[in-house]
Amino acid sequence: MELWLREIESDDLHIGIRVSRVLHRERSRYQDIAIVDTPGLGRMLVLDGIVQTTVKDEFAYHEMIVHVPLMSHPSPRRVLVIGGGDGGTVRELVKHVSVERVDLVEIDERVVALCREYLPELSASFDDPRVNIIIGDGIEHVSNVRGEYDVVIVDSSDPVGPAVGLFREEFYRSVYRALDDDGLMVAQTESPFGTPQLVRDVAAAVGRAFPPHAYLYLANVPVYSLGDWSFTIGSKGPDPRTPRLPEGASLPFATRYYTLEVHRAAFALPRYVQELLDLA
């Protein structure tokens, strides 16, 4: 039997991925969760039919959502991750020796449990003593703290289902208050080619919540949609376009995607993206 996962990008576009084995499938309180093995992209986590992470290409996403803000802050010590239940973001965070505490607030405890069991390449750092896993609502967690974090990372799924509230201006304002004086926030904000209006609206909302430093940057995460993936970063202090180490310096940790040159280059937006954001 041939088994194919058909990921629906839009009414007019599908991606078909050959599946060799369905390792686990369940309906949690929040979503349909599947862990599958694929010959082309390795093991994958699939939520509500959408590929969240694949062993073959997750490094691009996780390195770019973590190292851009962490290398922009002079000395990041306290980090909050909202979502990120697969563990890839935490794995990159604990590479930074300045980091003393990582709070991960994930709404669906079944995602954390299943990624611990089936995706150790991503979730192994959940056992790092600096990491504190909180099963709960990220929006509520953020609204209860003031000046508590140096960096907040919004590592959410798409803006359908449980993640909808993580794409609203009210939430970004709440993150602003949860950050210390020179803190930074970064959020994954979808594809400017695939969903331009969403990217435009979210970038505008982050811009209003984070004067004076709010920028979009891009990375290529092959399995996420067609087109580059965007991240929107807001800063209360440092300019996130410039990493704290000079060009040519060697990184104090290993990467497969991020370099200091890639960090700077990620902010050079194609003209159509500039126009989408009214920057042209």
Next chain:
Amino acid sequence: MELWLREIESDDLHIGIRVSRVLHRERSRYQDIAIVDTPGLGRMLVLDGIVQTTVKDEFAYHEMIVHVPLMSHPSPRRVLVIGGGDGGTVRELVKHVSVERVDLVEIDERVVALCREYLPELSASFDDPRVNIIIGDGIEHVSNVRGEYDVVIVDSSDPVGPAVGLFREEFYRSVYRALDDDGLMVAQTESPFGTPQLVRDVAAAVGRAFPPHAYLYLANVPVYSLGDWSFTIGSKGPDPRTPRLPEGASLPFATRYYTLEVHRAAFALPRYVQELLDLA
């Protein structure tokens, strides 16, 4: 009836694109040619089942294959395009006022004729008086000229079928001889994520043919494979990583993807691509 084009990326990965209408289909001497309308990506040219160009995203590819070499050369006058039968590359070339002559050598006259008829957004510049369309074999054309061109652009299809010979070192050496003393060559060289070994081999071949300046650069062309698309550039004179206009200057023509900042940023390669090319 639902009509879908299934583009086969590999044995394990397909892309499905909804088709509203098949405008034309034929078997030419060289390949299966189709022109189709799609609701998601606009009108498309499909050769042997592989999407060559879509009206919605072709600008990224054509601007990046043209403006990077043209903006690196101090004064490009004579340009050769090998392949490029859809006309998008020529359309971008004639934006450069220094260009006096464009020779386009396309092997399949049916591609040119059909793109003239069905894709005027791409092919309209075929009628520019500076453009000279030659139906013939690009490899043979290049081997017959010496020091004739300032820029050679290899705008080929994938390395199967008629384009195979355009990915060989012998061909790049022949292009080197066809270029004037400070000439540049650029070739489209597939996806480092999708076909890493091919990219590695081609970059090495261009490197041997073009001392001292051979570099890979990347652009995101959404419909081409998963992952960024690569171009390999070789130069006999100018360093192609630096455009001749300074950062912040305004471009003398309109673009939708290319900017001077994007030009520089395109050479900042993710670590895994550096490693693939033995540059890390």
